[in-house]
Amino acid sequence: MFTFRKPSAETVRKFLDGQDDLDFTYAPVGATADVPPADYRLNHTRKRIGAGREAFARARAALRRWDQFRIGWAEIRPADAVVRPGAVVAIVARRLGLWWLNACRVVYVVDEDGEAAARFGVAFGTLPGHVGSGEERFQVEWDGATDEVWYDVSSFSQPHLWLTRLGYPYMRRSQKLFGRQSAAAMVEALAREATVPPPG
Numbered sequence: 151m152f153t154f155r156k157p158s159a160e161t162v163r164k165f166l167d168g169q170d171d172l173d174f175t176y177a178p179v180g181a182t183a184d185v186p187p188a189d190y191r192l193n194h195t196r197k198r199i200g201a202g203r204e205a206f207a208r209a210r211a212a213l214r215r216w217d218q219f220r221i222g223w224a225e226i227r228p229a230d231a232v233v234r235p236g237a238v239v240a241i242v243a244r245r246l247g248l249w250w251l252n253a254c255r256v257v258y259v260v261d262e263d264g265e266a267a268a269r270f271g272v273a274f275g276t277l278p279g280h281v282g283s284g285e286e287r288f289q290v291e292w293d294g295a296t297d298e299v300w301y302d303v304s305s306f307s308q309p310h311l312w313l314t315r316l317g318y319p320y321m322r323r324s325q326k327l328f329g330r331q332s333a334a335a336m337v338e339a340l341a342r343e344a345t346v347p348p349p350g
Contacts, residue, residue: 151251151279162227162240162251165279169253170238174275175283180257182273182287182304190284190306195329199290199337200299203268205344206292209299210270212339218288218301218332220339233272235259245324253279266294271302282307290336301336303329 151165178187186192199209212218214233216226224243231239234256241252253276260271271289276282284307291300307325 152248153251154248156244156249157227157242157251159227162242165251166227166238166240166253169277169279172253172278174255175278175280176276176285176308178306179275179285180273181306182285183258183260186304186306190308193303193305193307193325193329195301195303195326195333197301197333197337198298199301199333200340201297202299203292205299205340206268206270206290208340208343209290209301209336211343212336213270213272213288213290215339217339218303218335220335221328221331224328233259238277239274250281251279252281253277257285260289264294268292268294276307282309284308288332301333303332 153161157165181187199205216229216231216233219226219241223245224241227240227242231237235258237256239254239256241250241254243250243252254274255277257273257275259273260269262269269289269291271287273285273287275285284305286303286305286307289302289304291302292298293300305325
């Protein structure tokens with residue numbers, strides 16, 4: 151769905167209500183946790199965003215707030231959506247002078263906290279109200295051996311609507327741009343959290 155004006159909260163709510171009971175638009179649901187399907191285009195971005203357990207905790211909190219979408223031209227709605235399997239959210243994006251509404255459902259959440267390694271991630275898949283078809287996983291990881299914290303985005307996709315089939319090369323460039331900018335947004339989120347004084 152696209153509009154010439156930024157969608158209101160009511161427009162987004164009605165859009166998501168219409169998507170809530172619909173099925174995913176692709177068959178290999180959950181494949182970002184394993185081997186991605188060969189007949190889809192793959193995207194991968196990986197960036198070191200910090201070091202230490204505290205940085206990992208901030209990164210996990212940032213993903214829970216969807217901070218990876220704070221890139222200026224895309225956002226999650228509702229903004230306070232809880233990161234949990236089954237949650238339906240809209241990606242509101244401004245591209246080519248238009249506002250696009252894309253519907254996704256959270257497929258799974260990863261939350262592992264061990265002594266040698268930890269990771270937190272969320273994956274969502276496309277619903278019929280999305281210009282693409284596929285799945286994307288956002289994950290932060292702490293490696294106890296190196297004490298490094300990494301941000302990792304992995305996705306597979308195909309065009310879903312005739313309009314995106316025509317403009318798929320542009321869609322691919324936007325996906326790659328999003329990967330880089332979301333990594334930068336995570337770096338900024340960690341820096342911002344580090345400067346916030348503790349309560350009390």
